[in-house]
Amino acid sequence: CLSEGPEDFDDQKKKDDLYKQKIEALVALERSKNQLESISIDDDDLSQDFNILNDPSANLSNQPNLFRTSNVQSTLLPTQVAAHGSSNLNLLTSNNHLFPSVVRASDLLTFDGNVMNWQPFRISFEEEVMLNPNLMESKKRNLLLKIMSGEAQNRAMDLVRQGKTLQALWSALNSYYGDPKKVDEYLIKQIRAIPFVNSVYDTAKLEKMLQEVRRISS
Structure with missing residues (x-):
């Protein structure tokens, strides 16, 4: 066992x-079986649709519910659906309607060559001008030159005289003013420019020194 x-x-x-x-x-x-039973199909509509498809004399354009299912209704034929789907996709991917067609220099941030202000200026100009597909390249270049002043404008004009394209011009400016070394040089220069206070009673110099320190630390 x-x-x-x-x-x-x-x-x-x-x-x-x-x-x-x-x-x-x-x-x-x-x-x-339960999944099949949960799908409801109107037999009358289904047979009518097949009869229309098999009838060569039937006008398909007058059959709005030809390709109807229990949950989805379409008034377009498959080829029409594909065409409209493609056009809708192009519409969604196009951002032209998100940007204004008119941009004024007075509405943009200005830049005078201060490297501490380059990053906010760069972000603003790229979002409002460079990425705007409704503006021509010449318009973007003119806006850039208008909102610049001082040493920055002179540098940009020199690049334009060299025949630089807008992208090359913008890249050159970003490489120069966006250089971290330029920021360090500016801060060192500002620190050295802080007034030397000989006496605690020299309130004017003390106030100016505090203002410079707060501005640099910010």
Whole structure:
């Protein structure tokens, strides 16, 4: 009896596994039936649609519900749906309507060559002008020259006289004024310009020194 015990156990295990597989198959079949029953199709509409498709004399353009399902209704034929889908995609990907067609220099930030102000100026000009597809390249260049002054304007004009394109002009300015070394040089220069106070009673120099320190630290 002991020698036959393991064989009986293996046979019983195989029967249990087979029974388990049958139960899982029945459950999967029941789920499939429930999913099929949950899909509602109007048989009359379906047969009418097929009759229209098989009728060569039928005018498909006058059948608004030809490709109707239980959840989606379309008044367009498949080729029309594809065409309209493509045009809608182009409309969504185009950002022209998000930018103004007219940009005035008076509405833009100005730049006088102070490297501490370059980053906010750069971000503003790129968002309002450089990325605007409604503006011509010559318009963008003219706006850039108008809102610059002093040493910055002279540098930009020199690049224009060299025949630089707008992108090359903007890249050169960004490389120069966006250089971290330029910021360090400016800060050192400002620190050295802080007035030396000989006496605690020199309130005018003390006030100016505090103002410079606060401005530099900000």
